[in-house]
Amino acid sequence: MANLTDLVRTAASLWASAPAGSDHALLSLRVGLRSYFSTYNCYPYCRIEFRPTGPSQQWHGTPHSPKYAENSMEAILHFQHFTELACKSILREEHLLLADEASSKPVILYKLLKGMSLNTEEEAEVKSIEFTTALNRLCTLIEAGLVDPCKYGFIKDDKMVLESLNGLRNRLWHRGIFVLRYDALDEFIGKYFFPLMGKLVSLPWYAEHETYWRYEPLACGLDPITEIQRIFQEPRYDFEAVALLKELGRAALLTPPVRSIFTLIDSTKLDSKAEGAAAALADNGLASRVLNCPVCNKLTLAVLEESESGWNSETNTEEYFYYVSAVECMYCTFSMDNSLGIPVRYRQSIPDYWAPETN
Numbered sequence: 218m219a220n221l222t223d224l225v226r227t228a229a230s231l232w233a234s235a236p237a238g239s240d241h242a243l244l245s246l247r248v249g250l251r252s253y254f255s256t257y258n259c260y261p262y263c264r265i266e267f268r269p270t271g272p273s274q275q276w277h278g279t280p281h282s283p284k285y286a287e288n289s290m291e292a293i294l295h296f297q298h299f300t301e302l303a304c305k306s307i308l309r310e311e312h313l314l315l316a317d318e319a320s321s322k323p324v325i326l327y328k329l330l331k332g333m334s335l336n337t338e339e340e341a342e343v344k345s346i347e348f349t350t351a352l353n354r355l356c357t358l359i360e361a362g363l364v365d366p367c368k369y370g371f372i373k374d375d376k377m378v379l380e381s382l383n384g385l386r387n388r389l390w391h392r393g394i395f396v397l398r399y400d401a402l403d404e405f406i407g408k409y410f411f412p413l414m415g416k417l418v419s420l421p422w423y424a425e426h427e428t429y430w431r432y433e434p435l436a437c438g439l440d441p442i443t444e445i446q447r448i449f450q451e452p453r454y455d456f457e458a459v460a461l462l463k464e465l466g467r468a469a470l471l472t473p474p475v476r477s478i479f480t481l482i483d484s485t486k487l488d489s490k491a492e493g494a495a496a497a498l499a500d501n502g503l504a505s506r507v508l509n510c511p512v513c514n515k516l517t518l519a520v521l522e523e524s525e526s527g528w529n530s531e532t533n534t535e536e537y538f539y540y541v542s543a544v545e546c547m548y549c550t551f552s553m554d555n556s557l558g559i560p561v562r563y564r565q566s567i568p569d570y571w572a573p574e575t576n
């Protein structure tokens with residue numbers, strides 16, 4: 218058994234410097250996206266309470282649930298981590314010592330200045346500079362024209378967004394009691410973070426690794442990230458549209474479903490397993506029909522029905538009324554209930570499952 222020091226050193230060696238683009242930035246981005254998109258799905262019962270009402274946009278929400286707090290926290294922490302690594306990767310493109318600190322280690326400092334490679338133990342001793350220092354350093358160098366303003370000027374333009382994200386992260390990290398309000402999180406991400414994210418993932422060393430973080434195109438043709446950005450260019454916060462897009466994005470990131478290595482069913486058979494599950498719901502009377510899913514396009518979207526009864530005084534009989542209560546995909550997990558409508562702007566892409574003519 219290794220002692221504690223050796224254990225930690227082993228872990229540290231995994232973080233040895235590597236070519237730009239091979240750090241954990243895009244993995245953090247994917248975790249952040251998955252968490253942000255899940256902030257709607259974690260309100261299956263009380264999400265309607267979070268609708269802003271009236272022109273004054275007063276907020277009548279119940280306290281945010283632990284699940285919301287978890288997802289919003291994960292989103293901010295990982296989005297900040299992504300931006301921090303991305304900014305440092307630009308500095309390292311110029312010189313390692315612009316992003317790393319080795320002034321108290323003369324041998325390491327000498328090797329870095331001379332462009333010599335470090336051994337694993339020396340790599341572990343290199344400390345990365347603080348994010349605020351990295352950002353200020355980067356903006357100053359861009360302003361001086363020493364770091365290409367044409368390529369990286371957007372960092373300086375979006376400095377306030379980066380500082381705000383870092384401030385949110387610090388409040389979460391250091392005090393551990395902070396939760397960003399549901400609508401504020403949507404606006405921060407849609408209006409400020411996504412546009413910046415789009416520029417960062419276009420950096421050459423990230424652009425070729427899009428599959429690390431981006432979902433496959435959705436069957437309905439909508440791109441949740443693009444659409445959410447578009448909504449926040451409009452004057453009104455469209456709660457329903459953003460919520461639907463987040464749910465589409467959440468399911469898209471799960472497509473194809475991540476399979477446990479312990480699952481005995483071959484991945485090629487997951488389709489028929491999901492189709493069988495949806496058909497079984499229809500056979501049992503729990504689903505009125507099965508449709509193609511707007512995310513994965515498989516015939517696995519169960520249209521779930523419920524009924525209510527009422528007394529007909531004319532016929533003196535009890536009558537039952539059936540209505541669609543929810544839809545749920547047995548393959549990619551896309552789901553929504555009838556507390557959320559399909560916004561008119563998306564009805565050419567996604568059927569209005571609750572409309573009488575489609576029941």
Ligand SMILES: [Zn+2]
Nearest residue numbers: 510513546549
């Ligand atoms: Zn699906």
